[in-house]
Amino acid sequence: MSIPRTQFLAVGVLSMLFLLTGIANAKVEESKAAVKVPAAVAATDKKPAEKSKSTADHSKFKELDKNFKTGPDVTKACLECHTEAAKQVHKTKHWNWEWVNPQTKQKLGKKNVINNFCTSVESNQTFCSACHVGYGWSDDSFDFTKEENVDCIVCHDTTGKYKKIPGLSGHPNYKSMEWPPHSGKFRPAVDLKKIAQNVGKTSRQTCGSCHFFGGGGNAVKHGDLDTSLINPGHALDIHMETKGLNMTCGDCHLSDSHEVSGSRYAPTASDEKGALIRGSQDERNPTTCVACHGNEPHVTEAKLNHHTDKIACQTCHIPAFARGDLHTKMTWDWSTAGKLDDKGHRIRTKGSEGRDLYDSKKGNFTYERFVIPEYVWFNGHVRFTLFGEKVEGDKVKINEFMGSADDPNSRIWPVKVFRGKQPYDVDNETLAVFHTAGKDDAAFWGNYDWDKALAAGMKAMGVEYSGNMKFVETEMSWPITHMVAPKEDALSCDQCHKEGGRLHAIQDIYMPGRNNTPIIDKIGWTLALLTLIGVLIHGAIRVFTSKRG
């Protein structure tokens, strides 16, 4: 909008004035341009697939020239040189699956949070720990202090041949085994020596091996993270486009001492301080749009910069999520789980996308692609409904993004709201934990018996199951922040600046084109009409009297 020279010409009047107004605008333009930060923090390792640029060739190390029997054996070898690595990992969320929110004091992390996908980790560790950066976490007896329990490879593999199998407590398969179960396909034993000799930097593949598959499958959980980001085109992700900037996860999620920046437990919803320059000792989160782009990034459209005090970059620049090849899961209804066919066998029905619509183990699902997000005020604080917290009613918010129009730290953010139905212990008045997977009698996926599964799950949480359960509707919000579209695909103004636009749910803010003060419009147009009628009558009388005269 405002800028101008071309538009001035188009207006085509007042050539002298052009000069003057042009100067005024040029100043605006200049000041914005100054804020534009160098492509700076971008791309440290351009092509993850290419030959490593590392100064160390791990295949030449005698420590790694061994036929390792297990993952921990490899880790011991790693630690011979990288003496502090495991100690560093031990401090992270990736290891502890626990994080205490300093503001709310809520104990979060995967270990503690109940979600509305597979719901909870407790009593299901042998399966869940396929995404733990460790080996051997099968129950509460796991030793979190043991250094060789850290799994270095899962993040540092470059061969793509390393896979932790659900059910093996975080281990890959050391022997050939049938995978997926009952598929008739066999997965060869993992070649630890080859993998260890080819370790390198993290990559989209390594981060994605867990984060693309959250919630039990590709693209299921986040909506903005799935395997289509491994080789994305221009329209899907402007930063990760393979033929473009080709940035990796780590380019934004800068890490220090194995602590990876950026977190959905305590996201940075806004950063008034602007771009974060390299070398800055600032403790701010580097994993934000603002950290590179600043708060006034729009160079030719100054008016757009007026939005950054209210609207997160993501709101306009991620017009929809799940824009890759895959549908993301939008709902999960556990209440229908457990139906079996006449022969007492598990039922699975698939939709046209090859996605499960029903599975006896899990219930009903729906999936969507190119999903328009919901929008909420968000100041970075997230409140979770944790186990044991008394909740009433049939609707429970698993988490809630805090923020409001009056809060200067709040921005309007796009979110994926995942809706489901899941077990609730009526007498204990809490979201229930149930035992899902395992070879024992109580596991729901073996016996399809809610009472047994709930009794086992609640017991593991240290609470006695009341025997009285129901299904409650739950909602969980996920911030949408990946899959940033190229600027030509950003939202146009009138997708919000109109009645019933994208921000229709957010009514506590004035938006030109949407809100007006009806009383002023009524008075204004009435007076205008009366004036018009008045002059017309006056004119008519003049015409009439002059003819008569």
Add this chain to the structure above:
Amino acid sequence: MERIYIFKRFERFWHWSQAALILFLMLTGFEIHGTYKFFGYETAVGYHTTAAWTLVGLWVFAVFWHFTTGEWKQYIPTMDKVDAMIKYYLTGIFSDAPHPFKQTRLTKHNPLQRLAYLFVLVIVNPIIWTTGWFYLFYNSWKDWGVGWLSLEWVAFFHVIAAFMMLLFVIAHVYLTTAGHTPTSHIKAMITGWEETH
């Protein structure tokens, strides 16, 4: 036929370009307000801003012209003959009574005109310009010490002033036909020469 040279070249240029800009600002402004869809929101905002800046430029020249030529004195209000003017518009005009105001080069606006233009100058324009500038420099509010302002109120007054301008335009356009002949005022604004008798 008696005629006098009332409007000089710059004045005519100023008048017509300002008229065009104001009409265009109203057209785009009410679209931004959400009253109708014509150019499309984004385009309307762009045009509105450009037209506003152009009008700022025009005003710089107009203010300069008014002060260097002394023409600003034409807007000094007077109550003299205001009642006669009102009476004329209410009755005299219909019976072809003589116009109570004699136009000269030194007093080219009748007393009602003076009041109306002054009203636009000191009430409508300041509201519309102040709020308009706040709109244009939304990000600088904090630096200016007015971080407490709300966009809603800025917009509220901007719209009120826009409606006042609309009312002025309707009355003004009609009254151009109230000269010695229905077209004499309009001709004067084009050629500079007003027929007075």
